[in-house]
Amino acid sequence: MKIKLKVNGENKVFDVKADEYLLDTLRKNNYVSVRRGCDNTSCGVCTVLINGNPAASCSYLSCKADGKEITTVEGIPEEAAKIAGFFGREGADQCGFCNPSMALTVYAMKKELVNPTDDDIRSYLVGNLCRCSGYQGQHRAIKAYLEVE
């Protein structure tokens, strides 16, 4: 069936199968920053914003997304660049595979939470796994980003 999505501000029409997931639809259409990690909601690397809320696109049916606004990291280039600056300073980028999803989730958190504590940050991002960094560098970077912004 045909679905209408607004991806990064652009209106798009995609022809999708009934059991197709948003991750596949997006990757097929060259939004390659959206990554496949675990395929069962456990890792967070497929995160996109759906109407502004971070969601696991690997487990969100494309049909269900019909009419919604989707943001991938390509849609927030300025914020992603800023966040990247903080990650870089802390040696937290590492393999980079999950980093677009980190940028999106951090960006959504900044909009959703006011003055989050260390625990709030950990809770908000707990589903965004990272196997490289040990999380400490990310945590320092995120705090620095929130302080400056």
Added chain:
Amino acid sequence: MMKYVNYERPSIDGKGLMMGKPGYTDDLAEQNSLIVKVLRSPHAFARIKSIDKSKAEALEGVELVLTHEDFKRIPVTRAGQGYPEPSPHDKFVLDNYVRHVGDEVAAVAARDKETAEKALELLVVDYEVLEPVLDFEKAYENEVIIHDEPEIHEMFPIGFEPKKNVAASYLMHIGDVEKSLKECDTVTETTFYTQAQAHVMMEPHTVNARIDYQGRLVLYSSTQTPFHTRRIVAQALEYPMSKIRVIKPRVGGGFGGKQCVHGEMLVSAVTLRTGKPSKMVYTRQEVFESTFSRHPMRFDIKLGAMKDGTLKAIDVEVLSDTGAYGEHALTVFMVAGSKVFPLYNKVDSVRFGGKVVYTNRTPAGAFRGYGAIQGNYALESAVDILCDKLKVDPVEFRQKNMIREGETSPIFEIMGEGTEGIAMTMETCKLDYCVKRGMELIDWKNKYPRKDMGNGKVRGVGMAIAMQGSGIPYIDMGSALIKLNDDGFFNLLVGATDIGQGSDTILAQIAAESLRVHPDEIVVYSSDSDLTPFDVGAYASSTTYVSGNAVKRAADRMKQMIIEEGALALKVPVEGTDFDGMTISHGDKSISLKDLSNRLYYNEDQKQLVAVDSYVGTKSPPPFMAGFAEVEVDTETGHVELIDYAAVVDCGTTISPNLAKGQVEGGLVQGIGMTLYEDVVYSKTGKMITNSMMTYRIPTRKEIRSLKVEFADSYETSGPYGAKSVGEIGIDSPPAAITNAIFNAVGVRIKSLPVTGEKILTGIQKSRQKGEKQ
């Protein structure tokens, strides 16, 4: 004074990757690639009697179906570790036997994923299901022989005895262990078990293939070893190496899991036979079941000491489980000794030996720590058991017995990786500082051994010391090529393989330091078998030390060339001419690098300046560390919370302190994961139960509340600008430090990993019952 080394610099690829730029293997596949899917064995051990592929082949959209009948029987090893490999050649591209659940049965190439998956369902396989060997303690000389095929072989003696299910075996000794144990006042004897651990890099194993305009096979692969991959694919398919190009794009983590070839042989076969591009992206289930994990091991360890706390003898027998194939079997086994036992170099005698056996489980392979983490857990736990028995302070015991700067251990000379080792003296070993500083960071004096927090919660602290290596001497080779361009900037071409650890970034810093130019003037390109010089790849903590030395040599050479060309341009003698990164000068005469470059390429004495050099280590200076854990144990539920972890590391100079810290923090958390959360669990029939990220748990950021990582001031003169390596050392200490802390908190000794609440609660109850009886 160093300018660009020990210099904070963001990784060169971090920003682009965070902004979503395509860079990983699947991002770079041809749009019309055939999708390759693999039919995988549902049985732990079976003989394939027949495969009927007619229905699958007839399905519209299916291009090719491959079974074992389509391949010549050429045994290879998938282990990327030099050549000839110390791993047995015991794997065929496809075989008529399947040896673990998830082993390859057949491959299908189709126009899309749905068609490929449908075709897999249409393959009719007749299996003769065989009795599997699932318990590694029953594998040796079992009547079931896992590898009975006549073609398989070892490349040189590694103790390979497939008829006994032995992939490799080893024995060494220094002094007379039996005799020294008899002379000791106290002897402890303990058995420890370590579990299989999955790498869980975020990017699944991915590969794609195409034929280029010259008719050559081009592979993009998420690999740690592009050059080994080229060689192994060529061997397996009997295809000329000269017609294969392997490109390593950005890699989404490896940790050793991409140190073996994975889908490269199958996509190559598909593309060579169809002429069409093809790709394979492993599902997460395939990553778990059909790649590799850490070798589970059993250690029977005896330590002997005198009343005054002098360690005299170490006697260790190890049994290691390599699973269905023998990748890295011998070398991981040996590292469990060679990069562990030199920590206590003052002993009279050491014995270390045992076997690596085959079982019908997912094969084991390389994994950060590579045996050292297993051995460290056994040794450093046993040391605390000994200290408890001797009633000596565990920190003081270590300070008395551990290796120090200027000292050596005879183990270095006897044990290498698969071969004999190299004698070496510790030019840098700041363990003493690491221990002292770690005690301060964790507040050992106030916290050791325990503190009752009330509400049934008790906190305890524990520690361990650890070492690793820096590449494999006389084996691991890295090389670098530096090219000066017009306008005065450089290309640095390296075979060293950036898999997210940031090697491109730090190698550019090393080149910049030698050339005195800003790192932004160095454009790095890594790991393309056609374009970059050879490097063994990202493993064995070799990149900073081995590849870094190669880069330094090449850059020093380039600097000399620039000086010579500058002198020529200035019409002055080379002697007395200098280059400061911007300008070549002699007395009051000078020319800028930019002008010199433009002159060289456009105006006079035209020539291309290229410097190339390589490096192979003559020793492997170990990085050292001391790790200190503070845990809180809930004595009612057995639940353990890691309160704090302090790690002080001696890795020589940190080329980039922020990236080095990231390496240690990341390693620590993988070690913490292995200690407290991670376990590869199988069903009774050999099916992996933990084959998804819902069932296999890696630490989340909620478990890791505080890590304190610091570096010792240290300068290793054999390393590039004083550096040793830092990739693996972080992972080694958590298992022993954390379980020692648990013992100090509640008196329960964990002898098999991972720690579970259940083991702790059972231990607490046992010691209570014991107390009541007394």
Added chain:
Amino acid sequence: MKINNYVKVSSVKEAYSILEGSSKATIIAGGAWLRLTPAEIDEAVDLSGLGLDSIDVNDGFVEIGSMATLRQVEKSDIVKSLCNGIVCDAAEKIMGVTVRNIATIGGTISGKYGFSDLITPLMVLDTELEFHERGRVSLVEFMDETAKIRDILLKIRIPMKEGRGWFETIKITAIDFPILNAAVTRIDGKTKIAVGSRPYKAVLAEMAMAYVDTCGKHDADCAERAAMTAIAEIKFGSNSRGSANYRKQLCEALVKRGLREVMS
């Protein structure tokens, strides 16, 4: 998992008639874990757009629409006001935000998942469910039934009563399924104890509850005996997260803790 047709319905009635028409039709709720079910679905019925995602107070009940996401539940001040906010406490411990923005409370309850952290506290709050066809039924009764649901869950209704509540879940890592969870409330002088992830679905510890209410003194001894009663009446099983025996020990520890909290 295979889906043949995806239908975004415009009314609950339409959804129900599709369910009636085919045994292979399913309400998909958030759909977060749909891909883990092996079944083939003929019609996947999507209820979004029917306004079933609101959280309101009505007639002395907090009414949560079945399509409210776990994230909405967790952030709701109304839900937070119930018995020390145990429902929110449980919701926020379920995986990550990226999942809780998809998964719905209705999907969680309809699945009757053994591993659910959310069902356990709802059971000790006298929660009732409102279905399109069947009308209202208590959550406890619903959880006890084994028949497949061919109805549409509309609302989750929790009585607004003053009381104390306590919830704890024991997990290996924060986003893992629990080894065991337990919830305890004390409302109007009555105690309720529920134990979930045994690994079977959550149940009330009826005998332990009755014991507590007959205890003369609500002291440590009462909690201890109630916990012993609970582990005797509840059945536990083993899986890769823990053995039946360990779960029994956890249950004892948690029930004791919970009672101490709500009785203090």
